[in-house]
Amino acid sequence: MKKRFLESLSGFTVLKWFIYLFFFLFLLVPLFSILLVSFTGQPINLFGSLVSQKTLAKTIEKLSNVSLEAYSSLFEGKGYFDALLNSLKLSTGVALLVTIVVIPIAYAFARTKMPFKGLFATLCTIPLVVPTFISSYAFMLMFGKTGWVNHIYQALGGEGVLFDIQSMLGIVLVQVFYFFPYALWPMVAAFKISDLTLEEASQNLGAHSWYTFMRVTLPLAMPGIVSSMLLIFTVSFSDFGTPIILAPKDLNLIVVEAYREMAGFFNWAGSAVLTVIMLLVAAFFFWLQRLVIKGKEYGTISGKPTRQKMNDHKGVVSVLTTYSFLVVLIPVLGVASIFLSSLATTWGRHALPDGYTLSHYLTIFSTSHKNILNSLVLAGGALVLSVVIATFVSYFVVRRNSGGLDFISSIPLIVPGISLGIALIQTFNTAPLKLTGTAILLIIAYTIRRMPYMIRSTMSSMMAIRKDIEEAAVNMGASNLLAAVTVIGPLMLPGIAAGAILVFVTVIKETSISLLLAPTDWAPMSLAVFQNLLRGEYYTASAMAILIIAIVIVLQYLAKKLTKDQLY
Incomplete structure (x- = not known):
């Protein structure tokens, strides 16, 4: 034995x-x-x-005083509930915007003969290598009160600034342009899995290209698109670097509040409640993403191999190429701004150092x-x-x-x-x-x-x-x-x-x-x-x-x- x-x-x-x-x-x-x-x-x-x-003995005594008082504070004007709502609004908005921004780029990668795909793929990795608080600083260099974009805007006759970078809008824009690669490659894969013969059949029946895209291509890719949207929601909700740099004092966000309760006030109850809430929200959307992937994978079965004829329409390819370039250009300019700042003696009075x-x-x-x-x-x-x-x-x-x-x-x-x-x-x-x-x-x-x-x-x-x-x-x-x-x-x-x-x-x-x-x-x-x-x-x-x-x-x-x- x-x-x-x-x-x-x-x-x-x-x-x-x-x-x-x-x-x-x-x-x-x-x-x-x-x-x-x-x-x-x-x-x-x-x-x-x-x-x-x-x-x-002390632990038992503490456990004997278990209550929901800390959770009730979410609804009693301490700012926690507002922080939760603001974070949910932020993450929902970012998830929707990223999805809208990325769908054309993903389609261009997967289904068209867009030139410079290798270059665009490389540029799309740049947002992934930049810590979010650094990308937030990059946007401040670009769109802050003394940012070079606003210098150009004022030189063209504009007054003031394009928008206040230290705001909800500023946080949204940073997250959209630096989180979109998380959704891009899953969407590219989603567009690649569908059988192109279905699109050809739709067009042979007289449907226009845009109608075929909306009624055939997009529905087949929808599980991957929804999964990517849920992933972006989770990434945005958990992001700490962007809000800690750009959130104004009157904008409560749950991740910032949790940090302040712990690091600033050593409020164990408040930080613990916010931590649990963040965990529950993140877990729910992670589970939802897994559910979408597991339960609704669409595909086609036939005895013929899937054909991969790429869309080579000059107008479509040109528009998608230009659009993709403009989207990836924003984070590249952000990194370039940080590089210029690292070389500057002084910078702020003019567009360049x-x-x-x-x-x-x-x-x-x-x-x-x-x-x-x-x-x-x-x-x-x-x-x-x-x-x-x-x-x-x-x-x-x-x-x-x-x-x-x-x-x-x-x-x-x-x-x-x-x-x-x-x-x-x-x-x-x-x-x-x-x-x-x-x-x-x-x-x-x-x-x-x-x-x-x-x-x-x-x-x-x-x-x-x-x-x-x-x-x-x-x-x-x-x-x-x-x-x-x-x-x-x-x-x-x-x-x-x-x-x-x-x-x-x-x-x-x-x-x-x-x-x-x-x-x-x-x-x-x-x-x-x-x-x-x-x-x-x-x-x-x-x-x-x-x-x-x-x-x-x-x-x-x-x-x-x-x-x-x-x-x-």
Whole structure:
């Protein structure tokens, strides 16, 4: 009996339970803890309750005072309900606008002979490499009171500014132009799946091209379009960088309110309630997106291969090419504005800088080199942890059909960065696991937040590896664990490398987690840029922002080469 028990604990079983323990300690317990705080209004030390009778007594006393008072404050004029409504309005508006903006571009990529598709595909990746608070600053350089766009507008006879950038409209525009790539490629895929013979049949029956598009092409692509819309809603709702820079004082947004309640007032009850609300909203729309994808996939079945005749009508192609160029031009001009700011001696009196210098780059390498090193070390730590955990999670899910690990590892997809940060602070703020304010907790937070990207990459590689390769190694005497490490591991290296680069890239860009959890000695580049913007050190902030963008572009290029990804 004892021998059988020891055998059951060997190899993969122990490893699997260690992974479960990791998610339990640093994801499930923090989320459950913040839920309890939302009902008690006071911090709950769950880990301390397990090792100290005194702490356990205090926890029981707090739990005995459970109430819905903190939730009722949503409707009692404290601003929480307005923050929720404003966030829902913002996310809904952004989702609708992105969908409207992207449909023509997606159709152009998938169904026309639009020239320069490769160039446009490359330009469409630029918004993805720019942290949202940096893109917000880029729009301030363009559309602020002294922005170069308004200088041109005034030179043409206009008065004042085109619009107030620090407003709901400003936030919407930034999110539309920097979030649209999230919806673009799923929509391109949606337009590619339908059988073009249906469109030809419609036209042969006398229908005009526009009628065929509205009644045949668009309905076939609708599941992908709706799924993309729901994804954009979730991304917009969870975005912290844009509102923290552009939201005026009289505009309450739930993600900003949650941060202020935690970082500014240490209001555990308020921050916990807002965290729970954000989680519920994000989870609902994530579930809705999965439901749309799972339940309504349209396709056609025939004995003939799908033909891919592209629309080559000169008028249609010209209009779509011009339109696509104008849309992708906006974020490109934003990055160009940041680059000019990083070289400017002074900028604001004229459309272009008054002079140019490289001194801002010298400044960041001399005074902010520690922030650069911190980012590389923290991202490296998160990368190593993600590689180890994600690789074995993929193995257990694909080879051992572990539905439990698949579900738990997907939870971070619905957890906004601010929510995870607040939950971790509350859980690890006291003994026996007092990790708040340490680099360890920051690395763990990065790992949990970005691990789903790594898991999806390694999982696709695992599915492509034949099971009999592993079985051959086992038949020759290797243990299952040894076979996985020595045989499966090397075959998964391309997927592991691509996923690792993606984790590294997203950690370098991460803002909300860094802002809440990073200790002073471990402030990364993203936090340094944010702090420089708040201090008015715009030129050095721009220089470091360009450095972040350059690192991310290089790493994403490497990831694309490793995966040989075809975007168009």
